[in-house]
Amino acid sequence: AWRYRDYVIAALNGDKPLDRFIHEQIAGDLLPSADGIQRREQLIATGFLAIGPWTLQNYIKQQLEADVIDHQIDRIGRTFLAQTISCARCHDHKFDPVPTADYYALAGIFRSSRTTSYDGPGVWSVINEVRLPEQPTSAASRAERDMVLKQLQAEHQALQIQRTALLLQLPGSTDANVLTLEKPIAANEQGQQYELSFQAGPSVWSAAAQQTTATDGLQIDLLRDNGSVLAGFRHLPGPWSGAKDAQQLQPVRFTYQGDGSGKIRIRITAAQPGNSKFGGAIDDVKITSGPQTLFTENFAALKRGPIMGTQANTQLVVFAKAVVPGWQAGGLNHSHAVDLGNGNFAVQFFGGQASNLANAKPTTPDEQQAHAEAIAVDKRLRGVARKIAQLQKQDTPQHALAISEQEQPSDSPIYRRGDFQNLGEIVPRGFLSAVPTATPYAIPPGVSGRLQLAQWLTDAKNPLTSRVLVNRIWHHLFGTGLVRTVDYFGVHGDVPSHPQLLDFLAERLREDDRWSLKKTVRRMVLSRTYQMASAHNATAAEADPDNRLLWQMPRRRLTAESMRDAMLSASGKLDPSRGGPSLGLEMQGNIRGAGGNVNPPTWGNKIPDYVKNRRTVYLPFKRERPQGELEILSIFDFPHPNDITGARPQTTVATQALFLLNSPFVKQQAVHLSERLATDEPTDEKARANRLYLLTLSRPAASDELESALTFLDQCSQELNGNRAAAWTQLCHAVLGSNGFLFRE
Numbered sequence: 001a002w003r004y005r006d007y008v009i010a011a012l013n014g015d016k017p018l019d020r021f022i023h024e025q026i027a028g029d030l031l032p033s034a035d036g037i038q039r040r041e042q043l044i045a046t047g048f049l050a051i052g053p054w055t056l057q058n059y060i061k062q063q064l065e066a067d068v069i070d071h072q073i074d075r076i077g078r079t080f081l082a083q084t085i086s087c088a089r090c091h092d093h094k095f096d097p098v099p100t101a102d103y104y105a106l107a108g109i110f111r112s113s114r115t116t117s118y119d120g121p122g123v124w125s126v127i128n129e130v131r132l133p134e135q136p137t138s139a140a141s142r143a144e145r146d147m148v149l150k151q152l153q154a155e156h157q158a159l160q161i162q163r164t165a166l167l168l169q170l171p172g173s174t175d176a177n178v179l180t181l182e183k184p185i186a187a188n189e190q191g192q193q194y195e196l197s198f199q200a201g202p203s204v205w206s207a208a209a210q211q212t213t214a215t216d217g218l219q220i221d222l223l224r225d226n227g228s229v230l231a232g233f234r235h236l237p238g239p240w241s242g243a244k245d246a247q248q249l250q251p252v253r254f255t256y257q258g259d260g261s262g263k264i265r266i267r268i269t270a271a272q273p274g275n276s277k278f279g280g281a282i283d284d285v286k287i288t289s290g291p292q293t294l295f296t297e298n299f300a301a302l303k304r305g306p307i308m309g310t311q312a313n314t315q316l317v318v319f320a321k322a323v324v325p326g327w328q329a330g331g332l333n334h335s336h337a338v339d340l341g342n343g344n345f346a347v348q349f350f351g352g353q354a355s356n357l358a359n360a361k362p363t364t365p366d367e368q369q370a371h372a373e374a375i376a377v378d379k380r381l382r383g384v385a386r387k388i389a390q391l392q393k394q395d396t397p398q399h400a401l402a403i404s405e406q407e408q409p410s411d412s413p414i415y416r417r418g419d420f421q422n423l424g425e426i427v428p429r430g431f432l433s434a435v436p437t438a439t440p441y442a443i444p445p446g447v448s449g450r451l452q453l454a455q456w457l458t459d460a461k462n463p464l465t466s467r468v469l470v471n472r473i474w475h476h477l478f479g480t481g482l483v484r485t486v487d488y489f490g491v492h493g494d495v496p497s498h499p500q501l502l503d504f505l506a507e508r509l510r511e512d513d514r515w516s517l518k519k520t521v522r523r524m525v526l527s528r529t530y531q532m533a534s535a536h537n538a539t540a541a542e543a544d545p546d547n548r549l550l551w552q553m554p555r556r557r558l559t560a561e562s563m564r565d566a567m568l569s570a571s572g573k574l575d576p577s578r579g580g581p582s583l584g585l586e587m588q589g590n591i592r593g594a595g596g597n598v599n600p601p602t603w604g605n606k607i608p609d610y611v612k613n614r615r616t617v618y619l620p621f622k623r624e625r626p627q628g629e630l631e632i633l634s635i636f637d638f639p640h641p642n643d644i645t646g647a648r649p650q651t652t653v654a655t656q657a658l659f660l661l662n663s664p665f666v667k668q669q670a671v672h673l674s675e676r677l678a679t680d681e682p683t684d685e686k687a688r689a690n691r692l693y694l695l696t697l698s699r700p701a702a703s704d705e706l707e708s709a710l711t712f713l714d715q716c717s718q719e720l721n722g723n724r725a726a727a728w729t730q731l732c733h734a735v736l737g738s739n740g741f742l743f744r745e
Contacts, residue, residue, distance in 0.1 A: 004047030090418035112409030112448035486646035560636035561616035571672035670733035
């Protein structure tokens with residue numbers, strides 16, 4: 001979904017004409033393009049119709065198709081026409097002139113377009129994906145990228161070595177767990193002899209501090225279907241101190257005899273419970289019965305270099321981007337089996353000690369220094385790893401969630417009472433009969449009709465689209481639209497407060513401004529109405545208590561996203577980076593899931609630390625639980641992503657004040673803001689207080705405000721036993737929770 005989000009932001013920033021914007025989102029794949037870059041944009045734009053709250057696990061696929069089409073019709077109807085067309089799914093619209101036949105005329109258009117597909121097994125469908133054209137790059141830019149990649153890889157290797165050395169100075173973790181790998185490998189016929197052998201890795205580990213004893217080794221068990229052990233083998237390579245070369249393991253071979261209990265599984269773990277010193281010990285495993293090879297797994301051939309961001313503090317051999325299907329991993333250290341996407345897995349045997357960086361409790365000064373340095377190195381390491389992944393990903397084919405044409409477009413029958421099993425007459429594809437246009441847009445055979453729908457929406461004689469758009473723009477600038485029901489212009493919608501002004505602005509948008517968003521915004525903000533003050537006027541308020549005649553600029557609270565971003569900006573912690581995925585590569589495996597179409601797991605909704613300070617628009621959201629860790633969003637009326645919300649509710653409840661007082665996020669930003677002020681103005685407290693007002697309220701402090709701030713600091717310092725820094729944090733917290741910060745006037 002991030003590609004579509006970035007497309008929308010780029011289109012608005014670049015002032016893409018709104019009629020073109022509509023065309024690309026509805027029929028971008030059907031429009032001609034000048035080059036590959038434009039083609040990419042147009043394909044990504046159709047994510048408007050492809051991304052939605054689809055119930056992909058619905059096993060009744062005809063019902064899923066009907067629900068997806070209903071969402072698409074509702075989305076287009078309310079977004080561009082401010083009409084609740086989907087109310088005509090089961091019967092003629094009860095209030096507006098939208099018959100059921102019109103609904104299914106539109107449904108035929110989207111029935112002739114591919115949004116989801118189902119290949120089995122299981123019940124899960126998938127959203128349609130299209131491969132994007134490659135972005136043109138010159139030989140010089142590719143060479144430059146390769147050079148940067150080599151430099152980053154060298155830096156990453158050096159940081160890994162540095163991190164390992166620092167981790168070895170910290171107290172060991174007490175909850176280290178040994179990884180167990182299991183996989184069905186062969187039949188188990190009674191009386192049949194089988195030989196199991198494995199070739200050891202040439203270098204198991206090389207960190208001198210990870211010395212072993214005579215009892216440290218590897219355990220290979222063969223399990224029956226019920227989990228009982230059929231045969232086992234313990235390989236003890238002998239003690240090793242790391243004084244000279246790396247530890248060497250010898251090849252192992254042993255024979256077992258089948259008992260007819262069905263298939264068996266191989267289990268690989270450490271010889272001693274809790275022993276976590278082995279890593280990457282096996283290159284290949286083979287099962288033979290006489291001359292016949294029944295099973296082989298050659299990990300040595302799958303080596304692709306070290307995995308990024310491993311959470312083990314031993315020097316481990318891993319197999320990155322290795323296709324190792326079917327292995328089931330268990331153990332506390334989840335980094336031992338990491339989904340890298342595209343069906344590739346990184347597998348790390350007998351894992352190293354679970355990372356003690358996060359849970360370490362250093363006591364001595366040396367340990368505390370090593371812990372602080374390790375945290376800094378770990379942060380740099382993750383940043384370099386992300387850059388490497390981004391550069392490496394440039395060569396891989398890119399895809400986008402997008403809509404496309406069906407091979408055989410067809411008209412839709414009417415579903416009586418909305419039931420796909422109760423079919424009525426077939427309705428030709430078309431548009432709303434109540435909205436005539438100057439040009440008849442007939443849908444030719446062999447096409448879905450999406451392009452004709454987009455053209456019909458932006459027709460100069462269509463009375464709705466341009467009105468709806470300028471009303472939305474007015475709503476965002478003034479807080480209330482000329483029609484307050486911005487998503488509904490129907491019979492039961494609000495009447496325009498200034499109907500002639502609405503038509504004037506709609507006409508200017510189409511004709512003078514050529515569908516330019518920025519020109520329309522400029523026209524509105526340069527008006528006398530927009531530049532009015534928010535000051536109260538008792539006489540005007542008595543005559544027009546709802547301010548429908550706009551005698552003042554409405555006082556407006558910041559949206560939840562703006563509030564969060566403003567706090568991060570004031571504290572100096574806002575990450576200004578733009579665009580790109582909201583989650584790193586290490587999270588994408590959790591989103592895609594390893595279970596295929598049967599039961600794909602989903603992202604656990606924990607936002608990684610390295611993206612937490614990005615602008616809210618760039619954060620990941622989960623539809624069924626969109627706020628996740630971001631409590632500020634749910635507290636301050638952030639709408640649900642599944643809903644079309646042109647006008648947000650504006651609540652004022654006690655929990656909002658309590659959140660501003662007690663939220664760890666707000667308190668943390670107050671600390672950061674206080675530290676920023678101390679750096680900017682280290683000696684002059686009056687200048688520091690003025691700087692506080694500039695950063696938070698975008699204006700200098702008045703003389704009485706400066707006096708109040710200094711008095712507050714003196715009183716607070718006394719209560720905090722003279723802790724002036726803590727008093728400044730309290731002052732910053734108070735300003736961040738003030739109406740002056742939270743409201744626009």
